[in-house]
Amino acid sequence: MCQGYRHGDRCAAQAPVESLAVEPPLAQVAKAVPSPSAQPSPLARHRRRTELGLLVLSSLLVAAAYILASVGKSSRIPTNLVPFLCIVIGLGLVVHLANRLLAPDSHPVLLPVVALLNGLGYVMIARLDPHEARLQAGWTAVGAIAYVVTLLLVRRSRDLDRYRYLLLLGGIGLLMLPMVPHVGEDINGARLWIHVGPITGQPVELAKLALCIFFASYFAEKREMLSMATVRIGNRLFLQPRALGPLFLVWGLTMLVLAAEHDVGFALLIFVLFISLLWLSTGRIAWILIGLGLFALGTFVGSHLFSQVNERITIWLDPWPYVNNASYQLVQGLYAMGTGGLIGTGLGLGHPSFVPAVTTDFIFAAFGEEMGLLGTTIIVAAFLLLVGTGFRIAQTARSDFAKLAAAGLTVVLGLQALFIMAGIVRLLPLTGLTLPFMAYGGSSLVANYILVAILARISDEGARSATTPEAMARQIPAMASGQAGPG
Amino acid sequence: MDRRIRWLGVVLLLCFVVLFVQLNNIQILKASSYANAPGNPRVVYERYSQPRGVIESSDGQILAESVPSPHGIYRYQRVYPTGSLFSQVVGYLSYIYGASGVEASYNRYLVAHTRPVRTISDLLLSNRTETDTVTLTLSTRLQTLAQKELAGRVGSVVVIDPATGAIRAMYSNPSFDPNPLASQDTNTERLAWLADNTPDSEGVPPLLALAYQRSFPPGSTFKMVTSSAVYQRDPSLADKSYPVYTQIPLPDTNLTLHNYAYEACGGDIAQLLPPSCDTGFALIGLDLGASRLAAQARAFGFDQVPPLDIPGAAASTFPPVSSFAQNLPFLAYSAIGQGDVSATALQMALVASAIANGGLMMKPHVMKEIRSSQGSLVKTYQPTPWLKPISASTAASVAKLMRTVVTHPNGTAYGLFPASLDAAAKTGTAQTGTHHTDDWLAAFAPYTSPKVVVVVVVPDQSPNATGNSVAGPIISTMLQAAVEGS
Numbered sequence: 024m025c026q027g028y029r030h031g032d033r034c035a036a037q038a039p040v041e042s043l044a045v046e047p048p049l050a051q052v053a054k055a056v057p058s059p060s061a062q063p064s065p066l067a068r069h070r071r072r073t074e075l076g077l078l079v080l081s082s083l084l085v086a087a088a089y090i091l092a093s094v095g096k097s098s099r100i101p102t103n104l105v106p107f108l109c110i111v112i113g114l115g116l117v118v119h120l121a122n123r124l125l126a127p128d129s130h131p132v133l134l135p136v137v138a139l140l141n142g143l144g145y146v147m148i149a150r151l152d153p154h155e156a157r158l159q160a161g162w163t164a165v166g167a168i169a170y171v172v173t174l175l176l177v178r179r180s181r182d183l184d185r186y187r188y189l190l191l192l193g194g195i196g197l198l199m200l201p202m203v204p205h206v207g208e209d210i211n212g213a214r215l216w217i218h219v220g221p222i223t224g225q226p227v228e229l230a231k232l233a234l235c236i237f238f239a240s241y242f243a244e245k246r247e248m249l250s251m252a253t254v255r256i257g258n259r260l261f262l263q264p265r266a267l268g269p270l271f272l273v274w275g276l277t278m279l280v281l282a283a284e285h286d287v288g289f290a291l292l293i294f295v296l297f298i299s300l301l302w303l304s305t306g307r308i309a310w311i312l313i314g315l316g317l318f319a320l321g322t323f324v325g326s327h328l329f330s331q332v333n334e335r336i337t338i339w340l341d342p343w344p345y346v347n348n349a350s351y352q353l354v355q356g357l358y359a360m361g362t363g364g365l366i367g368t369g370l371g372l373g374h375p376s377f378v379p380a381v382t383t384d385f386i387f388a389a390f391g392e393e394m395g396l397l398g399t400t401i402i403v404a405a406f407l408l409l410v411g412t413g414f415r416i417a418q419t420a421r422s423d424f425a426k427l428a429a430a431g432l433t434v435v436l437g438l439q440a441l442f443i444m445a446g447i448v449r450l451l452p453l454t455g456l457t458l459p460f461m462a463y464g465g466s467s468l469v470a471n472y473i474l475v476a477i478l479a480r481i482s483d484e485g486a487r488s489a490t491t492p493e494a495m496a497r498q499i500p501a502m503a504s505g506q507a508g509p510g
Numbered sequence: 511m512d513r514r515i516r517w518l519g520v521v522l523l524l525c526f527v528v529l530f531v532q533l534n535n536i537q538i539l540k541a542s543s544y545a546n547a548p549g550n551p552r553v554v555y556e557r558y559s560q561p562r563g564v565i566e567s568s569d570g571q572i573l574a575e576s577v578p579s580p581h582g583i584y585r586y587q588r589v590y591p592t593g594s595l596f597s598q599v600v601g602y603l604s605y606i607y608g609a610s611g612v613e614a615s616y617n618r619y620l621v622a623h624t625r626p627v628r629t630i631s632d633l634l635l636s637n638r639t640e641t642d643t644v645t646l647t648l649s650t651r652l653q654t655l656a657q658k659e660l661a662g663r664v665g666s667v668v669v670i671d672p673a674t675g676a677i678r679a680m681y682s683n684p685s686f687d688p689n690p691l692a693s694q695d696t697n698t699e700r701l702a703w704l705a706d707n708t709p710d711s712e713g714v715p716p717l718l719a720l721a722y723q724r725s726f727p728p729g730s731t732f733k734m735v736t737s738s739a740v741y742q743r744d745p746s747l748a749d750k751s752y753p754v755y756t757q758i759p760l761p762d763t764n765l766t767l768h769n770y771a772y773e774a775c776g777g778d779i780a781q782l783l784p785p786s787c788d789t790g791f792a793l794i795g796l797d798l799g800a801s802r803l804a805a806q807a808r809a810f811g812f813d814q815v816p817p818l819d820i821p822g823a824a825a826s827t828f829p830p831v832s833s834f835a836q837n838l839p840f841l842a843y844s845a846i847g848q849g850d851v852s853a854t855a856l857q858m859a860l861v862a863s864a865i866a867n868g869g870l871m872m873k874p875h876v877m878k879e880i881r882s883s884q885g886s887l888v889k890t891y892q893p894t895p896w897l898k899p900i901s902a903s904t905a906a907s908v909a910k911l912m913r914t915v916v917t918h919p920n921g922t923a924y925g926l927f928p929a930s931l932d933a934a935a936k937t938g939t940a941q942t943g944t945h946h947t948d949d950w951l952a953a954f955a956p957y958t959s960p961k962v963v964v965v966v967v968v969p970d971q972s973p974n975a976t977g978n979s980v981a982g983p984i985i986s987t988m989l990q991a992a993v994e995g996s
């Protein structure tokens with residue numbers, strides 16, 4: 024049933040899906056929908072109240088985890104509990120108020136889930152490394168500001184569409200930044216760090232957003248050209264090569280830069296994002312097959328060209344012969360998760376610091392040890408909730424560009440989380456990505472807050488247009504048919 | 511496009527489901543094998559983060575205990591208040607190098623373990639772990655005295671109760687301090703390990719417990735075995751009188767065997783033992799034959815590892831019978847404890863205690879009793895016989911001879927012990943090369959009802975040193991102190 028705030032979301036999501044059974048060009052549907060009203064929808068207040076309630080809940084969970092970790096580690100209530108609570112609730116309120124003012128119809132689940140993940144990640148970092156925790160707290164504040172600023176700057180999603188090539192340029196610039204002498208830095212064999220004054224960061228985190236927006240924008244515009252076969256060779260029709268040229272140029276450039284920086288994780292992420300968006304916009308299975316072929320080729324070439332790639336694949340297939348060198352971190356991660364078992368050792372009571380680089384690469388294993396399968400399941404579920412919400416937002420988005428952008432950003436967020444978690448549990452080779460919102464790292468935190476801000480913006484537009492009186496009227500037949508159906 | 515977005519969502523959902531399945535695989539199915547894997551540092555951490563039982567001496571001195579270590583990596587620090595004094599028996603507990611001594615052999619009692627339910631309140635308590643206290647038979651007084659008497663010289667002192675096999679003191683130089691080996695700092699540990707494995711100027715690394723891990727030619731103390739073989743296996747030889755010689759030619763060669771300082775001696779066994787007549791005993795050995803002498807040595811425990819209740823005891827050796835077939839001179843040397851015969855101080859103490867204990871050799875042990883942290887007795891050492899090398903009458907005969915070593919004016923230990931001590935003894939001065947002697951003394955007291963056996967060995971002394979001159983003062987003090995204490 025369509026009730027409450029879900030009314031707008033679900034029904035808006037269903038209407039186009041059903042009408043898409045005959046695949047009308049979506050651009051027409053988008054044109055049929057009136058531009059979003061300046062006024063928030065009648066459901067906005069309800070959405071924001073839900074968000075506030077969920078935010079309070081996640082703040083309480085984080086505070087409880089903070090107390091538990093401190094009690095577990097040193098048997099005393101943290102002395103800075105009150106300031107900690109003030110900051111957690113304060114940051115939550117700032118972003119919440121920003122939503123009330125700037126995106127009153129945005130999806131109410133995004134922010135609380137992000138706050139929970141970020142808070143739990145902070146608790147774990149604070150329990151393992153107080154110095155990193157202070158920096159992480161600062162970066163969280165920067166992330167929250169970045170969220171507000173993004174909402175302020177991007178008042179409509181089509182603002183992003185308009186600056187497509189600027190974003191592309193910026194994205195490539197960010198990608199290349201680590202290769203600039205004196206600015207870039209090699210850490211653990213991957214040259215993806217920059218060092219400017221006291222600040223170090225991974226510009227690729229921001230580049231992934233810029234590239235995602237560019238791909239979405241380009242595909243939204245060229246979707247018909249990319250899906251129609253217009254060139255005849257013999258008795259078969261092929262895609263016009265001209266349409267593909269710029270795409271493969273961008274894609275190849277990205278891959279080249281990433282290969283030069285030895286960052287396999289992001290190369291893979293951008294690649295899968297590229298293929299996903301291509302398929303989403305054209306619906307051609309051929310793209311997925313071509314993608315898989317390119318992926319296999321890339322892996323083969325990569326494993327021969329780069330010792331790091333080869334080593335990661337070797338220890339993924341069988342880590343046990345190398346437990347004292349190459350696979351030490353991976354195996355220690357497994358040991359940590361095994362020690363945690365079902366319910367974990369308890370926050371502050373385990374020894375996640377036996378795992379090298381636990382706060383950056385392996386924070387998921389730290390949760391596996393101290394919170395057990397229950398904790399890791401909560402994290403997986405939280406990411407799944409974000410991914411589900413992201414795709415729901417994509418479905419309710421008003422324009423092709425917004426749909427592709429929302430889906431692309433969701434793919435980036437979901438895959439990044441999936442890659443690193445699957446790497447830690449040995450489902451995939453380790454890729455050196457960070458777990459969004461949880462792992463220690465400023466650039467990742469800020470970039471992912473911006474990502475969520477864009478999703479919030481798109482959801483705000485989608486929900487608002489879906490709940491205008493005209494849209495409501497348009498959905499009545501759809502609702503009626505839904506009720507008459509079996510479910 | 512919305513349908514494709516949904517499909518993409520389904521694909522990602524499936525990926526997350528696979529992730530969840532693998533999480534179950536790791537955190538449920540394989541959890542315990544990962545948690546207890548040898549490479550999991552938490553296993554070691556847990557072991558060293560629990561309190562560990564106390565090891566104490568028979569007179570209540572704490573030899574090893576766990577104290578809380580608030581600033582360390584691990585929650586408890588193992589400390590050895592007596593340092594190097596008991597380390598060769600108590601051993602060490604190292605994070606890197608494992609455990610030795612009592613720390614290793616009684617680990618089962620020392621580690622925190624679940625207390626069996628004895629009372630109703632036990633049933634209700636969730637934390638029923640406890641550690642036991644291991645009390646040793648060794649006394650701090652005798653151990654300290656042994657260390658003092660050796661005065662830094664390389665050598666061993668073993669004090670044993672012949673009736674029970676309880677070791678009341680076992681000290682040897684060089685010794686090591688187990689505290690740095692139990693350090694939580696791996697570098698300290700490594701450096702200490704390196705130093706403790708480096709041989710000193712005498713070629714002995716501190717970690718090698720000379721008293722039970724290194725054997726030396728026992729010299730004339732082996733005549734306890736040769737004499738026993740006479741009474742036990744060929745009593746007719748006891749009455750045979752051997753001519754007085756300063757040296758004898760050895761069979762099949764042009765080698766000769768001479769007495770200490772070319773002294774002249776001879777007569778029957780009762781006259782041969784007090785002055786420790788080498789020519790006489792060499793001839794006895796040749797008369798006995800290789801098989802009888804070897805059988806007697808083996809009956810006393812040679813070529814077997816003594817069943818000491820701490821690890822690492824070395825076997826003493828007597829050459830195989832076949833080796834003498836073409837080499838009778840070596841049989842003559844073996845009969846006086848030279849040649850390829852080699853014994854630990856512990857082994858000679860066991861030989862002497864069998865003679866003192868009516869022919870029955872008890873298993874040597876260092877554990878007296880084990881009590882739980884509540885004070886209830888968990889285990890008491892029950893004295894157990896190990897070997898029965900000689901009959902009671904043989905034991906009495908040999909003991910009587912050893913008594914004359916002390917009482918007879920030409921006995922090698924004459925005047926060494928106060929008369930009131932009523933001691934019996936056998937000296938030994940083994941020639942090692944041309945420039946060194948290993949100086950031995952085995953003694954027990956009181957002669958009528960032996961309570962204490964003491965063996966002292968001080969290897970690598972100057973050529974004119976003897977068992978009497980070097981080991982004598984040490985054993986006299988030790989024996990008096992031990993008899994007073996028992």
